Amino acid sequence: MNPTDFTERLVVRLPHTDAAGVVFYPKVFEIEQELFERWLELGGFSLRDMLDRKLAPTPIVRCEADYRLPVRAGDKLVAQLAGVEIGRSGYTLAWTFSLGAEAAISVRVKRVAIDPRAGESVDLPEAFRQWLLETQSRTGGLS
Amino acid sequence: MNPTDFTERLVVRLPHTDAAGVVFYPKVFEIEQELFERWLELGGFSLRDMLDRKLAPTPIVRCEADYRLPVRAGDKLVAQLAGVEIGRSGYTLAWTFSLGAEAAISVRVKRVAIDPRAGESVDLPEAFRQWLLETQSRTGGLS
Amino acid sequence: MNPTDFTERLVVRLPHTDAAGVVFYPKVFEIEQELFERWLELGGFSLRDMLDRKLAPTPIVRCEADYRLPVRAGDKLVAQLAGVEIGRSGYTLAWTFSLGAEAAISVRVKRVAIDPRAGESVDLPEAFRQWLLETQSRTGGLS
């Protein structure tokens, strides 16, 4: 992932598609999860630390996607982190997937920091909030 | 699928889960697609006919999901078609996935009928609109 | 799953397919995993118990599949447990997926019981071995 503008080049592969010849709609969230992990790593964090509970895990509480153009196997997409919203325990990342100059798919995913033993939301860890703020300073917020 | 109340019993299987021990969030949309196909078949339609263009295909233009409870491998869910919204060319199905008495996950998916050659939206085929209306008369609309 | 002959009727759904219009080849193993879990449950066992370590987990050590016929969305398959091989700690289940009278896909998956703490193979638990033997008495062994 480009650390300056949070872009990533992707090629749509056969496993992303279905018999209608286009991206099978849930696959954009599988891609989002990988982009999320790469963004974590840019900030010095890792999913592994969340799984090992060295860092508060942040399960998904909400996701949404809009599909504006059909995307096919072999298409070259540019994914970009387009905006961040930061709450007390939750945060939302918005991604756009562009095909040439056009926005093909946009995705928003909200995650919330939890204490996995208590099963309750907790404040975002301070270092993680700093990374969110630094990211937001470059991407802007969400409208 | 129960033809009266559009419910379906599901068991969460290992392929639905991830290393956090819960349902991997995009998997609910894979389940939704199968439920959608079963609902189509209850009305006398089929995805096969859409793929073969005997019936206008209705690709997804928008989806969203809310995750309220962690759901684990072996959990027994009841899925139910909870509401329908009907437009000129588009329609939205809302599904709830309950774990015992509690709503664990809710999903909304909007599809739009298209002419695949022109790549433009078309009016919902009349017989299909009738099936949407009949479904809506039992599930209610969307708030 | 039919408890007498270990058959299960399946409809191929869009999530199983790819842009070539046929079943995406790894998807047969996702289906196998669900069939495996249903077979476990017929014998009074569960994947949940394996995940909770009330029963020795049996991770996959080998799998293979042969694809003889193209299988498309909407196709109706009959899956059947076609044979079982039983070792000291490992066991192999062979499945066939038929389209009408023809074998379309066949799959073999070998799992091995382990002690997850030591990371070493262990003898198959006795009750589980009995279920394998009972299954084998109905399906036959593997050639």
Added chain:
Amino acid sequence: MNPTDFTERLVVRLPHTDAAGVVFYPKVFEIEQELFERWLELGGFSLRDMLDRKLAPTPIVRCEADYRLPVRAGDKLVAQLAGVEIGRSGYTLAWTFSLGAEAAISVRVKRVAIDPRAGESVDLPEAFRQWLLETQSRTGGLS
């Protein structure tokens, strides 16, 4: 993909895993499909051309995998094309996935060139055979 030794560095991501905490076994074939497409592109070919029938498509007729080590989210793997077998219409690619110095997973996938209209196997296109031979000259054959 490194064009000299056909290696590719991979990080195991959450979508590859299941509730047992390790790679869900069919996911290695999804990864294989992406590696296959990258290898095609190194040779000047593309899956898009196969889907558009500018190049004979080569559906999978057989696959197998051996799992030697548990692989977890965050693990860094090196994938390598380890050998090629070339027939009249079919060819097999063997891949190894190493974790540090150890082979964690090995995969073999056989594809066969077909005429999609006739549904019959055809000779491998000559330019494609040359690319297989050039690849084999660097990787060796299969034992």
